[in-house]
Amino acid sequence: MSPVSIKDIAQAAGVSHSTVSRALSDSPLVKAETKARIQRLAHEMGYSPDARARSLVMGQTRTVGVVVTSIADPFIASVVQAIESAAHDQGYAVILCSSNSAPEREIAAVEMLQSKRVDGVIVASSRIGALYQEHLERLSVPIVLINSHSKYSEHYTYAVSVDNRQGGYLATAHLAQLGHRRIAYVARPSDHSSNLERQEGYRQALTGAGLPYAPSLVTPCSGRVESGAQVLPQLLALPEPPSAVFCYNDLTAIGLLHAAREAGLTLPGDLAVVGFDDIPLASYVCPPLTTVAQPHGEMGRQAVQMTLALKQARDEQFSNIVLAGQLIIRESSGVGSRE
Amino acid sequence: MSPVSIKDIAQAAGVSHSTVSRALSDSPLVKAETKARIQRLAHEMGYSPDARARSLVMGQTRTVGVVVTSIADPFIASVVQAIESAAHDQGYAVILCSSNSAPEREIAAVEMLQSKRVDGVIVASSRIGALYQEHLERLSVPIVLINSHSKYSEHYTYAVSVDNRQGGYLATAHLAQLGHRRIAYVARPSDHSSNLERQEGYRQALTGAGLPYAPSLVTPCSGRVESGAQVLPQLLALPEPPSAVFCYNDLTAIGLLHAAREAGLTLPGDLAVVGFDDIPLASYVCPPLTTVAQPHGEMGRQAVQMTLALKQARDEQFSNIVLAGQLIIRESSGVGSRE
């Protein structure tokens, strides 16, 4: 049988359904005792308000959509955890869409969210293709990008990011300061804005340390842990192999670390490694990974807050939010190994 | 302005809204050319069907709720990834609820999902409190538990699990076979059914190997990585410390591994460690972790399939699904270290 509705309660209480509606929303327009009676009855009958019907007339679903590449990525999982928590605190539900970076799935996700009439969308997908962007824009709800800066940025699309350039700078400067002269960068494909910014920080730090920027030391990879391992042979095959590597993210760095150990390299003596993200397990690999910590909790919270603020005030101008990353020095960068 | 509705299209096309509805659902009751015209118009006007309104009349939301303790747990993230993927393939959306094991949040999650009228709920929460159970049961939609067996199991609640007992057995028998005589078990609090089953497998393997079952060798912990580290001193403080440890999950095992290395133990020589889950990073810690792999992809897919099958056939009897775990031998259990 279908769930009990406001009408069922009305019938049971011998009042009209509008009175029940008022009583359940604790309106002062209902006599105290009828209100109490109705509320008790509703409870007894196991009433659960239908959010769909309510949203239809209220014009809001109290739901946000979250689009990610993969929830199995530990950094993304951390951010989503924070998003879900913040959303819950504000009385919002979260619809999760994982795209696996497949463009057609990203588009399908956006269309589904649009149909479900979510009040806002948070995208932690890094790469915003032109096609995808177009679909996003026709969505008439606030969109907040995490660690992604859309070039065609519209009135309605904002971003909260870590300061990727600064993070890349911190990581690279740290390695330079330890005395490394040849520092590689393991990159993502260049259509990621976050990758480009990290790489820019890398370049600036090299320059700042009086080191040349050598394109041959920049290798692209997929950002997953296996690809970090695959990158090692390429680096070692260079005429002058690097003594240190800054990786786009921790997963890559961990893959690289692992491959290096398997190849018999001494870490960090033979190769110093710095990652980006500070995923929960970063300090548990060996050697423990030096990395640039992203404030994932803060990023998730801010993304939710911004989404809801945007919903409230469609007209106001907002600024993108950029949070500082923090260099966490652990053993993979060779504390004391080059004194 | 509000999104374009079926009425707007009707007006633009000079037909009634029901004709539009039919045309958009590709009904044969509409003349081919009007249908084409309406569909083109809908596309041009950027029409997106309102899933709420549709669900109200259709009686289904094509949405499932997923309740987890924490999406930051790598094993859960893997399962959720599979769930989202399978759900998407069936045209279902996923509402994610993270409870952080807080009972009031689990209850809030269930109530929210009920209000949103999801078509089914998948719970990967391990511990099903009595209170929570009660709320779950008043939900009149299919509920599928992952790795959890509700004692009070009702007609309508099913489970898909790994064979926890067998997994615990495999892990422990492996250690016994390597020659270990004192094997500890790092457990979860005992209200987790999966924990009890793994522990049962542990006990059986000990018995099978002619080893005594010593309660002092069973230590509870929180299941998070920090608690794995905290458990080490307790084990070492025992009159006869264990030479091997089987951990409830990989996170605990990794914490333990890390603490042991920091304490200067040789791994796996001084302490062999086996985990459970086979999280993606299990082979990247050091030493690489021997563990019982759960078929997370299969579990997620089966959970979705079961949920939807249950929805279709409310009457039929289903069986709980139990999948085999697989022992993955890596270095943390000391391959060749005790020959």
Add this chain to the structure above:
DNA sequence: TTGTAAGCGTTATCAG
């Protein structure tokens, strides 16, 4: 082949 009308479960307006 198309239009009219009812209904899904709410909230909100307007009389009483």
Add this chain to the structure above:
DNA sequence: CTGATAACGCTTACAA
């Protein structure tokens, strides 16, 4: 204080 009534956007008999 309470009850009709309309409205939200859709699907689906039932009529024409």
